[in-house]
Amino acid sequence: MFLTSYLLFLHIDKKQTMQQLSEQEIVRRENLQKIRDLGIDPYPPEQFDVTAFAADIAANFEEEVLEDGKKQGLNYQEVSLAGRVMASREAGKALFMNIQDSSGRIQLYLRREEICPGEDTTLFDVVIKKLLDLGDFVGVKGFAFRTRTGEVTIHVKEFVFLSKSIRPLPIVKRDAEGNVFDAFTDPEQRYRMRYVDLTVNPQYKDIFIKRSKLLAAMRRYFDNQGWLEVETPILQPIHGGAAARPFETHHNTLDMPLYLRIANELYLKRLIVGGFDGVYEIGKMFRNEGMDRTHNPEFTSMEIYVAYKDYHWMMAMVEECLEYVAKAVLDGATEVQFGDHVINFAGPYERISILGGIQKYTGKDVAAMDEAQLRQFCKELHIETEDNWGRGKMIDEIFGETVERHLIQPTYVIDYPIEMTPLAKKHRTHPGLVERFELYVNGKEIANAYTELNDPIDQRERFEDQMKLRERGDEDAMALDEDFLRSLEYGMPPTSGLGIGIDRLAMMLTNQQAIQEVLFFPQMRPKQ
RNA sequence: GAUCUCGUAGCUCAGCUGGUAGAGCACUUGACUUUUAAUCAAGGGGUCCUGGGUUCGAGUCCCAGCGGGAUCACCA
Secondary structure, eight states, rough: HHHHHHHHHHHHHHHHHHHHHHHHHHHHHHHHHHHHHOOOOOOOOSSOOOOHHHHHHHHHEEEEEEOOOOEEESSSSSSEEEEEEEEEEETTEEEEEEETTTTTTEEEEEEHHOOOSSSSHHIIIIIIIIIIIOOOOEEEEEEEEETTTTOEEEEEEEEEEOOOOOOOOOOOOEOOOOOEEEEEOOOOHHHHHHHHHHHOOGGHHHHHHHHHHEEEEEEEHHTTTTOEEEOOSEESSSOOOOSSSSOOOTTTTTEEEEEEEEEOOOHHHHHHHHEEEEEEEEEEEEEEOHHHHHHHHOOEEEEEEEEEOOOHHHHHHHHHHHHHHHHHHHTTTTEETTEEEEEOOOOOOOOEHHHHHHHHHHOOOGGGOOOOHHHHHHHHHTTTTTTTOOOHHHHHHHHHTGGGGOOOOEEEEEEEEEEGGGGGGGGGGSTTEEEEEEEEETTTTEEEEEEEEEOOOOOOHHHHHHHHHHHTTTTTTTTOOOHHHHHHHHHOOOOEEEEEEEEHHHHHHTOOGGGGGEEEEEOOOOOO
């Protein structure tokens, strides 16, 4: 009974599925079955040993001219390579293919009399010419040579199926003049089906290779300093360390709400309290806010805390670190093209105070203004103020409106109003300010750092100020974390901390204007 | 969240003031032993994003919805 209905279901399902398939998909499924009927496994379990890569052969093949005028290859005369079939050109009893492996593409040359030396020409005439489709993975053995037109090509002696593709790829084609046909450029399609994007637009792989080099280089730099890479909770009962709306989830056994972290700052500082000199974490943060070309709901952040240091030391460290990372990503260069500008990551970077910056670009001294005068200045700049904004918020807005866009080369903006920054230590000489810097590149913030606040009494007061802001309607104001305060009460050494937005840095180093281009799988609204 | 804009074959796109849905590549069949977006000949392929409306008639005009992109607001 159950079996019958299950089979019936399968039958109906298959029928419905077949109806939705395109002609090309049906043909490919039929080809798959015909291959099986010929006793060939289209998905063989055995490994295929690869001995060469397309790009290496194309770049390094050498040949000599013999006495009789014939040419003889000097290397790659017995190679085994594998990849996806990206083009196929039949020429009667011969056939040209292009296959693509992880390194690039190379042409294959197959002749019937060599693939099928005997009477039975099924393998060449049926399997390779009819049943092979673009997108299939194949393995070949043969030798390299140069065709009349000069293209390095593999003369194939043996051919095997490695995996059948039953869905047509949107293969991009280029003619001799470099004109592109059928470009797969729709961002929606590219992001939703990144596997297709990477296959048919392999140039985008370079962005992700650079991103990987960036992360590896940053880890290497920190590890060389002797600092410890750590992991802290992503599921947090209190979402602290930043001003942002969190994602909320629920733990069944504990029967309590948990939040996906918006920051890991408070946990990393607990580890400094616990006695580590330097800790860093590279990981995902989650913020339940808008999505656009510079914001994804989950993003990668690097945060580092080093004991007995202050923010001046941190600025020097960041200059050295970013120069090191840039060289690793840019093959030794520190300069990179980004949009219309050339950014140079070699230090030292210009330093400008937030108040000095406003003075420089507006000629006004906002330090001397009271709240009412600041509000008036905002009005002159066409900044719409809200009633609950204090001096700090307005100064921050004025800065954003008048200064940020001028900061193209890496620039430290230092010494922020205390209201905006509840986790940083009060400035050693300027009342009302904290010891904080942000690093701006191309008008965008990519790093944020403090001399960390380690006075537990001051920290408690700052949290209480945040709670007042929350009562005034600021949903993003920071929550008081009692356990974090307890840790400070036990004593935290003087410490400097830093956060870097890795995605943004990756965008800078790869000249990409959209965060989606440096994320393999950016968040998208589900279809249907 | 607001404004603008786009959605047509597997891919890239055309489709006029409303009148039987098109091209190139891909696919199918055939020819071709150094081709290269191979070529040549023939052929098949559509929920025109979805749902309403106007009209004798809608891919086209109107409304709503879904999805994308751009700009803006908040944020890193």
